Amino acid sequence: MPFWKELDMNDHNHLVDALHQLVTLRLALTDRWINQERFVAFMDHNREGTITYDQFYDGLSQFGLHEEIVVDSVFAYIDREKTGMVTSEALLTALQLGGQADEEESDDSSDDELEAFPETLLVGLVAHNNLKASIMKFVKENIKFFKRVKLVTTGSTGRALNGLGLTVDTLVSSGPLGGDQEIGG
Secondary structure (H helix, E strand, O other), X not given: OOHHHHOOOOOHHHXXXXXXXXXXXXXXXXXXXXXXXHXXXXXXXXXXXXXXXXXXXXXXXXXXXXXXXXXXXXXXXXOOOOOXXXXXXXXXXXXXXXXXXXXXXXXXXXXXXXXXXXXXXXXXXXXXXXXXXXXXXXXXXXXXXXXXXXXXXEHHHHHHHHOOOOOOOEEEOXXXXXXXXHHXX
């Protein structure tokens, strides 16, 4: 039996790992400037709207992504029925931040009940003026995470994030004045 079939997505630890791997895949695609729709279409070799485990693995391999993520974990998350096949639509939904498949799995706990991350964890956010809308959308879609960490931002990015109800712990100079380098240093 293939390893991905043995993963139980009802097990909290497997589910958390799968979601982490899915986020890693999303970020890896973004880092490589790979369009998610084209990526899914690339994997759907026969254009039937379905992707087998082998097609999924081969597609990730061709981009060198099989070394960055646990392929079995991501596939098991998307293929809940354990058929060995997922629809292109299901894969695309899982990859898109706007239509996160993992929202179905979210529990009803309030933000106040979530445990804060360690005090030493500091997340830096910097966005060029032309990308402010993108970072705001990303933060809004992941607001539960960002409410749990300490934030450091450049001036205008921090002011924009305050509008989402987030507290910016450290505000540095604007990017053109060296703020992005302050964060990186």
